[in-house]
Amino acid sequence: MYLHGTSRINQQGHLEIGGCDAVELTKQYGTPLYVYDEELIRNKCRSYVEAFKETGLQFQVAYASKAFCTMKMSQVIMEEGLSLDVVSGGELYTAIQAGFPPERIHFHGNNKSIEEIQMALDVNIGCFVVDNFYELELLNELAGDKGVIANILLRVTPGVEAHTHDYISTGQQDTKFGFDMGSGMAFEAVNHSLLLNHINLLGLHSHIGSQIFDTTGFKAAAERLSHFLIEIRDRLQYTASVLNLGGGFGIRYEEEDQPLPVKAYIHAIASAVKQLLGERSYPLPEVWIEPGRSIAGEAGTTLYTVGSVKDLPTIRKYVSVDGGMTDNLRPALYQAKYEALLANRADEPAAEVVTIAGKCCESGDLLIKDYTLPAVQPGDILAVSCTGAYGFAMANNYNRIPRPAVVFVRNGQSDIAVERETYEDIIQRDRLPSHCTTI
Structure with missing residues (x-):
């Protein structure tokens, strides 16, 4: 993955953005997480x-x-x-x-x-x-x-x-x-x-x-x-x-x-x-x-936690993350392409070709197809670069998935810009009409 702006690989082998360790950001704010430089x-x-x-x-x-x-x-x-x-x-x-x-x-x-x-x-x-x-x-x-x-x-x-x-x-x-x-x-x-x-x-x-x-x-x-x-x-x-x-x-x-x-x-x-x-x-x-x-795009990185891994020998290896088309609709909407790395093992050499899948109940919820990464394991932190434009802007609650938090990082300091949605946020405008009855 090409490193934009202040992004670099630090001495721990972690991705660092704006002087903030990406792994530590996920511990503090959770994933998925939009990080802006x-x-x-x-x-x-x-x-x-x-x-x-x-x-x-x-x-x-x-x-x-x-x-x-x-x-x-x-x-x-x-x-x-x-x-x-x-x-x-x-x-x-x-x-x-x-x-x-x-x-x-x-x-x-x-x-x-x-x-x-x-x-x-x-x-x-x-x-x-x-x-x-x-x-x-x-x-x-x-x-x-x-x-x-x-x-x-x-x-x-x-x-x-x-x-x-x-x-x-x-x-x-x-x-x-x-x-x-x-x-x-x-x-x-x-x-x-x-x-x-x-x-x-x-x-x-x-x-x-x-x-x-x-x-x-x-x-x-x-x-x-x-x-x-x-x-x-x-x-x-x-x-x-x-x-x-x-x-x-x-x-x-x-x-x-x-x-x-x-x-x-x-x-x-x-x-x-x-x-x-x-x-x-x-x-x-x-x-x-x-x-x-051109102002926001390269400044944004989305951090995910890897979950299930499905290996189909001679066909494809699917690596699923805890986000997807709910936080980045562009790949499904018009086949947008991205680069990525493992933020917690950013200095390790590439070892396998994988397809990054989202968690939504759609076969088309694929963030990156056929991409080379180190051997991916559940719990790894995946960083997808250049998600600053039309990621958060198009974020949605498909499958009733809460939208991620947004943080800005600069000079080693991180500041929350948008709080992570909760399940309570998702249903706060739902209503059960008084005339509804149960059978």
């Missing part, structure tokens, strides 16, 4: 800010909280000076409860409810990313009822398909997200926005996909959006102050993944925007981006 998160945030500063552009980096959203994470993002994008009332509520400045919050989503929009208006968030005509009209009406003006970006689909899984490609024409540029829908949305009394159009937004390893898609999106900005300036006399090119920057889950340095992505985007808009004397807008996975 806080120093790595902060360094990732700073790398985006520093890369943008080198470009000379005005900018805003907003952490995409759908990747991993807790009050502690919101606090770290706030302290690093980033903005925050949310996609639900729950994420917005979490951020506000953590004390995140509402003026640095952007609200995404293709079907925001009336209650969610009203909540966001009440706390005076910085910007709505409007996804469709229904939302545009609804937001204008609700803002009017409150006597305020809502800042918006219009999400447009530039027709760029990034090299990613079909389920996480969002910039192509056939998608539930945004106003299509190719059909004229996006132009109509801009024109209509400018006529609404309680809407202030800041500019445009696009997002072309996730887990992207080159700059081609970003440059293509920047080119198409720049041409569109010029078109609406010339036809509607409107000049945008913001151009948001979304996120999707890839991370290393396994050896074959080769993401670019943060600087390469940012400089490519900045160069394309400067050149294309500069050639047409267009005032350079503030450029926004929304990294999520």
Whole structure:
């Protein structure tokens, strides 16, 4: 397993993260356990800010909280000076409860409810990313009822398909997200926005996909959006102050993944925007981006305890752990791949090929297929790397399994960020209606 951030193998032969021995963490907090390397998160945030500063552009980096959203994470993002994008009332509520400045919050989503929009208006968030005509009209009406003006970006689909899984490609024409540029829908949305009394159009937004390893898609999106900005300036006399090119920057889950340095992505985007808009004397807008996975993903490690081992000679050896698709849905959802090691025997050589199975009552609950580890024994601690994005965020109670605890580690200290669920937590909203009878 590749060791990210502050992770290392200590003198006891144990995995260590943020100066904390992983084996000791499991003794203190139990398993499964999400462990976040806080120093790595902060360094990732700073790398985006520093890369943008080198470009000379005005900018805003907003952490995409759908990747991993807790009050502690919101606090770290706030302290690093980033903005925050949310996609639900729950994420917005979490951020506000953590004390995140509402003026640095952007609200995404293709079907925001009336209650969610009203909540966001009440706390005076910085910007709505409007996804469709229904939302545009609804937001204008609700803002009017409150006597305020809502800042918006219009999400447009530039027709760029990034090299990613079909389920996480969002910039192509056939998608539930945004106003299509190719059909004229996006132009109509801009024109209509400018006529609404309680809407202030800041500019445009696009997002072309996730887990992207080159700059081609970003440059293509920047080119198409720049041409569109010029078109609406010339036809509607409107000049945008913001151009948001979304996120999707890839991370290393396994050896074959080769993401670019943060600087390469940012400089490519900045160069394309400067050149294309500069050639047409267009005032350079503030450029926004929304990294999520690339900030949280590599910082997360999930620790499990090994239970049963089933050996089928000449076929497969199954090693089962005390978690699975309830704490990491990605392998079952879109065949995501991971690396792992035995945290309590991290310095031992590989000895066998095994398949890591979860404990859920599903044949498809497999975390890692055909992976080489030292000879695994019940009671070993398995560490799966790069689970920081969309692990906790997608965690569920299938089979009524409690969700794991979350701890942040830094400089040898561990702090609980989310308590482990209990069985009592799982049934706390269950009710036995009074009219039910037993037979």
